Amino acid sequence: MANQTLDDTDLQILQCLIDNSLRSHKEIGQLVHLSGQAVGARVRRLHDLGVIDGYTLRWNPDKIGQTVHAFVTVFMKSNTAHTAFLSFARSRPEIIEVHRVSGEGCYWMRVRLSGGGALNALLDEVLAYGNYKLSLSIEMVK
Known part of the structure; x- marks a missing residue:
């Protein structure tokens, strides 16, 4: 199960992207106390695990x-x-x-x-x- 391989920081990063998928890795890193590169690596892993399977746009x-x-x-x-x-x-x-x-x-x-x-x-x-x-x-x- 993918959730067993996720830690609290992964879940915080995921929530940051859910709130605003346009946030840069650097901005997310400031919120979760990681470098932008470390956030990028975690986001790629979330993709690989299938936790993130795409991005969307809210529109009117x-x-x-x-x-x-x-x-x-x-x-x-x-x-x-x-x-x-x-x-x-x-x-x-x-x-x-x-x-x-x-x-x-x-x-x-x-x-x-x-x-x-x-x-x-x-x-x-x-x-x-x-x-x-x-x-x-x-x-x-x-």
Whole structure:
């Protein structure tokens, strides 16, 4: 287990990167009392261990016109529809996430679109694979 090879300093470095992944190794080093080179070596090790598997960017989709944020539960119409549906979902940039789920539905999708018309068009395409249930996000609270 990777956590067994991590010490408190590794966890502090990880938290610094979670808080702001643009921080330099030198800046992080000042916070955790290491040199920038030592922080760089630890960050590379965290990558090698799979603890860090990438970096991301927080952005404001509303500022570029993606004002509709929706969650779609998809119910496949047949067992043979899964492969085609996944190919469809992977090809669509407005589909931000797709999760295979247990319980209600087969997949949960998180989508970002420019408006009701774009959402309607996407949902019409989903009907080729099965039915859906739609929930619109009113406000992101965390």
